[in-house]
Amino acid sequence: MYQQLILEHAKARSGSDLTPAEAAAMPDQAGVGQCHQLNPVCGDEITLRLELEAAGMQPTVKGVHWHGEGCAISMASASILSELSEGASPAELEEMIGHFRELMRSRGRMEPDEEILGDAAALAGVAKYPARVKCAMLAWVAAEDALRQAVSTSR
Template identity: 50%
Template sequence: MSDLSGLYQELILDHSRRRNGEGELVDAHASHHELNPTCGDEITLGLRLDASGEKIEAIGWTGDGCSISMASASALTDLAVGADLADVRRMIDAFREMMRSKGEGDPDEELLGDAIAFHGVSKYVMRVKCAMLAWVALEADVAAATSRDA
């Protein structure tokens, strides 16, 4: 195992243990539930926008699942809170592209931050949905929160 792979595994385990953003967001502008029927992982992720409606002010999530799905939600929270919606959409697209890469290519580390650690997960088809769960919920929340304002 390369030093980088070991570091990424540690990052995933750390996020799995400390779970940033875990807990229900009571005053969410949008909330979405995702389930991976293959393994039973599930997450409900809520977000609140700032007063301008252009930035994510807070994310809260509850879930149950493997270390990959829980760590992915934690890493997503660190990245998305405080980010403007255009950047969040780019993050979601970049993460999805990385998860479809089967471990190939060089994802944008500046854009993805700690979420870059999931690049190796993309080699394991059965684990991709686990890593994507929170990101799909976030994408649905952003769409719901912004469609209400239109």
């Protein structure tokens, strides 16, 4: 379950540059959304901020920044999501989140689509452990809500 990629992302966390003070303040900017998620079962938590930028006709994800504490799975998942999201359109990110959710709900019966999920495919084994699925999903649920907010304020 703890593949090398997961361990590397858990240690060197991409996007984990949101300070606790920034995480406590809700952004009041167009094209920015923020969400806090907590797993009450294990205590993992994350505050994730997603920023869109106008790029021609279609906005793209400028960055995903987060602050969190938790197990290697939740922190690696947030790190991988942060890397994968950059440059994606809102529709592409929604597809990625939907595919990741479906994978996590499959209880290990579904093969990950690496073209859609990239490095997040390394988390596929987590789906076999229902108690750990929430850990892997924490950042993705936060990103889904933050994306919704960012899109609604960018119009």
